[in-house]
Amino acid sequence: MTLRVNGKVVTPTGVIRQGCVEIDGDRVTAVAEYPSARDGHWILPGFVDMHTHGGGGHTFTTGDADSARQAAGFHLRHGTTTLLASLVSAPFEQLRAATVAYAPLVDEQVLAGIHFEGPYLSGERCGAQNPEYLRDPSTEELAELIELGAGAVRMVTLAPEREGALAAISLLTGHRVVAAIGHTDATYEQTRTAVAAGASVGTHLFNGMRPIHHRDPGPVTALLEAPHVVCELIPDGVHLHDATLTFATSVAGPERTALVTDAMAAAGMPDGSYELGGQAVTVVDGTARLAGAGAGAGAIAGSTLTMAGALRHAVAAGLPMVDVARMVATTPARAIGLGDRVGALQAGLRADLVVLDDNLDVVRVMRAGAWVD
Incomplete structure (x- = not known):
């Protein structure tokens, strides 16, 4: 019928x-x-969210399958019909266990895949990532995770300036896993080299990256100008000024811009105390920041955004509905290799x-x- x-x-x-x-x-x-x-x-x-850590009081970062199912259900009710479960930097044993736990959810199509945001990231640009777990890329670890996932591992974010990054990008792309550049202090030249090696996504552009300088254009410029790189943007008014949001989309265009939530468990929940990757997070007025008095205290710790909220914010910022629809669905689907399905x-x-x-x-x-x- x-x-x-x-x-x-x-x-x-x-x-x-x-x-x-x-x-x-x-x-x-x-x-x-x-x-x-x-x-x-x-x-x-x-909506297709290629970068989310949880929502509705549930998280992807612990590797708990029931929590992942609940987080996916929360985002589904808010319009996200396809998502990657994004993990954060952690010991290899925890990443391994999460891969085993989430692979059946990928088979069931509860999840579209797994995104490892770390642990191969820059200490200088780690943001809310736990610096204790950061390290150079390991092709041995990645090969084991890819094999364990049997198709579940879909994207890995790494910093291209770390030793072994280019070999990792080669391994990932050789297995049809998206190599993304993020949480990086790379130079413009190092970023271009990583793109030439096969990196095809810029993880939450501007955030967790060396900023643009007129004599040191850095990774943001290299990613924006690369014709085959999709640039993630978090349109919540906290991660990016709306002028930065509209500027970046005008450069990359809707065919190379993917709006993402970078949501954590607090999405859809009241202000209060939460955790992200084992670190305490405080949410005030809907903004999540690392708690405590340590070196990273006050760093933005993901968001409380849904993709429906991302769309509303982008339209309110002046972006055309047709372009925004592409950026919340068509472009991210293509970026993670699902454009022929959703x-x-x-x-x-x-x-x-x-x-x-x-x-x-x-x-x-x-x-x-x-x-x-």
């Missing part, structure tokens, strides 16, 4: 004001004008969609042709 969802349908190329998405089973079969449909709710592709309202792709009202609040969510409770 064919199901039709009518409204203002947002496609990668424009908005069909009186449109219809036709669905058969778990697939989109057609997207077309439907003149008899009223100019109703916004219909967008299901990320757009297009015939043949999985029937994932989000219905939004005129305030851009989530009304309904569909995943694989079924409405989510």
Whole structure:
């Protein structure tokens, strides 16, 4: 039986004001004008979050499968139909255990894969990452994680200036795992070398990176100008000034910009005390920062954002709805190798969609042709 969802349908190329998405089973079969449909709710592709650490009081960072399932469910109810479970820097044994725990969730399609944000990061730009666990890239560790995951490991963020980084990038790309550049103090030249070696994502651009200087352009400039690199941006008004958000998207364009949440367990929860990778975090007015009085105290510790909130913030900042829809779905899906399955309202792709009202609040969510409770 064919199901039709009518409204203002947002496609990668424009908005069909009186449109219809036709669905058969778990697939989109057609997207077309439907003149008899009223100019109703916004219909967008299901959001794709390639960088999130948790939400709804649950976390991905501990490697607990039940917590991961709950965190994925929280984000699904807010429109994210595809996500990577992002871990933080930790001892290898913990990363190994998380890979084993999450691989079945990837097989079940609860998760689209695992993202290791660390531990191969810069001590100078570690942000809320625990500096105790930072180290040079190990191809032996990565090879074991990739084998254990049997396809579950989809992205690894590393700092290209660390010894062994280029060999790690070569190993990752050789196994079709995305190599991302982040938490880095790399020079412009070191970043370009990593991109030439196969790195294809810039992890939360600007944040955890050597800043731009007119005589030292650093990694941000190298990533923005690289024609095949997708740049993550966190549009919460805390990680980036809105002018920085709109500037970066104007340079990279919607085809190379992926909006991400970088959310932690506190997303969707009240202000208070939380943890991220074993470190205490305090959330005040929705902003998460490392607690305590140590060297890293006060560092931004992820966000409390949902992808629906990211979309609303980006639109409020002045970005066009069609571009934002690409940046929350189509571009991140392509960046993590899933563009042939999800990320757009297009015939043949999985029937994932989000219905939004005129305030851009989530009304309904569909995943694989079924409405989510």
